[in-house]
Amino acid sequence: MARVLTPRAEDFPRWYQDLIAKAQLADNGPVRGTMVIRPAGYAIWERMQAEMDARIKVAGAENAYFPLFIPESYLRREAQHVEGFSPELAVVTHGGGKQLAEPVVVRPTSETVIGEFMAKWVDSYRDLPLLLNQWANVVRWELRPRIFLRTSEFLWQEGHTAHADEADARAYARKILHEVYEDFMVGVLGIPVLTGLKTARERFAGATRTYTLEGMMGDGKALQMGTSHELGQNFAKAFDITYTSAERTVEHAWTTSWGSSTRMLGGLIMCHGDDNGLRVPPRLAPVQAYVMVVKSGDGVTEAAVKLRDALRDAGVRVALDDRVDTPFGRRAVDAELKGYPVRVEVGPRDLAAGNAVLVRRTDGSKTPLPVADVVSAVLAALDADQQALYDGALAMRESRTVDVTTLDEAIEAAADGWARVPWSVVGVEGEAKANARGVTVRCLRRADGSVPDSEDEPELVAIVARSY
């Protein structure tokens, strides 16, 4: 097969761009840093949304929608928040043909405007917890954009909740971390994310604690795949979110926020993609089985249609490619690029022997098998390959993660992967030193892998890496 993409080993960033272009996942938009998500990419995002949304609802949050435009003054109410986001804001100064009395910003995130409404809606302790989520676009002006990873506009979900006390807020921020994000990323995306606590330096602007999920990409770098924040009473005080307790005292609420975005598409590509294109884990894939008519022939299309229908009846997300006017090789390359988990190739020669060919994207295997066995073979392959992709990603992460005991060793190890190093030997000063060399503390974890409550806990492990 001719070389379609720049090989990863040759130039990983170039491979990434090639893949996005050739698999027709996305394009650069006309305004710098914006992107067009093409149908092949958007279908994957829709599957991400469906899986995440179901988990968010099980966690008890309800979807709502808050305005795109936020008065500039709202952002200024929380000091760290405005400091963090000011450099990235897009500002609308004119509307309806006139200059606006007060400029409005295009939301970079919605803590402020949602805080304003939480204050209106929350009255008594009976109104808590208030659990909201929205699916929306947000804008953060990007000077060094890269499709899916850093774009001036991106799509995401942002959850915002208010609680009666810190313990409840913390439990919920962690519930989202594990039961929504980790469960989805491990179980559907097939990415063995590490969960942990961000250091103060890496915390969200306005948060008291930021929990994160970090995935290793094919070049050994880390990608922050999602974050869940405890906001303490910072926004509750800035927006006056108070409630009357059962004891009739007036208290400030405790809030959280948590988000995951189209950045996950970048993570999917860089974790599972190979030199032939994307590999989409079966549970995520919008098209799990791609039935291809190799070329015209007696009863070939009919057999393919029957297989398509049988697979659909078995609950498989399936598409039929009967474009026999387009060369088969070109269609096969495209199917590889798009990463459909399995292909079922139906051609005159094999069919004459009662066979079709099962091609698995994960390992590239091609197996002729009786037409009657296709459905069960596809189902088995989808299960096995979901696991195989996860196992492969885990093996990669483990092979590229080293335990070290000094900061210098950690920085060195980060050239090619991740380092686990005692947080006590890094500390705030070491972190600044690492940052100056392009290396960051991705998260802090306890020795047993659980997520700490504070960076001051003893014997924490820092995960140190280069990152996107």
Add this chain to the structure above:
Amino acid sequence: MARVLTPRAEDFPRWYQDLIAKAQLADNGPVRGTMVIRPAGYAIWERMQAEMDARIKVAGAENAYFPLFIPESYLRREAQHVEGFSPELAVVTHGGGKQLAEPVVVRPTSETVIGEFMAKWVDSYRDLPLLLNQWANVVRWELRPRIFLRTSEFLWQEGHTAHADEADARAYARKILHEVYEDFMVGVLGIPVLTGLKTARERFAGATRTYTLEGMMGDGKALQMGTSHELGQNFAKAFDITYTSAERTVEHAWTTSWGSSTRMLGGLIMCHGDDNGLRVPPRLAPVQAYVMVVKSGDGVTEAAVKLRDALRDAGVRVALDDRVDTPFGRRAVDAELKGYPVRVEVGPRDLAAGNAVLVRRTDGSKTPLPVADVVSAVLAALDADQQALYDGALAMRESRTVDVTTLDEAIEAAADGWARVPWSVVGVEGEAKANARGVTVRCLRRADGSVPDSEDEPELVAIVARSY
């Protein structure tokens, strides 16, 4: 029951606002003309999206996502389009802390930016038709905002397609009109919309033909519920969307666009709402059956939980209200306001006799019936009430629509409903005269109710009304 809303007959606009506030559907946003869609309102929008999206996919269109920000210069390329939208634009002049070299507009609709990409993606006749749709927010600065009906930001789907010739474009614009919009509005929303052709005066800015669906609201006014446009070659020429034909000639494509928005929520309220609140048609309702524990008692909650589970198992979208700490009357009023199609009330007294009470929102009937019969009774009620709401809306429209033969009679009839009047007695001059009196031609139809291709066809009927 105490009066909760301003009665419709007393003050229809006030009733509308009251209902939205008290049923907690939405709030005004902080920036003028924007809105917050609260969970009770957003859940209905999600159901609209799910039903529409399924129909859009059956019609062959694929979802994608295009940027929020559009270079100002794009809009200027199509003369009528820029003229139509300029007064409503929101303009971003600053991004990332700097003044932008070229201001960008926040999309009021996406024909221009999508046209730019269609030009990149379409090469040969084999690439056509290109059928795209996106779910997005758009901004049109509103001087007289009204929640759901006219807001500066709203949510919608916008479809954009490119075709090889005019006949194919027209067939597709009409397919969307009937198979997506009309099918959804009649079959799910339960609103007997009239389909027709807009006059040149009412056409979308840049279209050659605009098809519309008009619903009658509870005050006799018309609401444009959705539109589907043929754009001729206007955008194809402005953005150079060309293709090589089978005969190797280079041709401009023919494009369409079509949209429906959160405005449908306003239509739902104003068509089906009554003086006690919203009435949501069962096929649309996020909660079809609302099981209420009237008050605590021996086995009451257990019986309610069992009914909830049995209804869920029967495929009913069901919610349980066991908040016995909140007075039952308040919860019942809230259930009326939110318009759940059926309530199942489970209380100690009825339960002692083996009964629960079925309350139907559509006609207000309350029927005690054996617990064992609840599921079948709910299923029957949901079917019957879907039909009853449609029948009621149709009866209202028919009773408030009159056939007249002169423009003056039509304008007079529009004070209270709709008029059907020969288009030949209205014409462009009559239309301007009606407009000056706050009355518009909603659409043109053939005598048999079908949708004309041109306003020059003989014997067309004009539907004349006041409108939102």
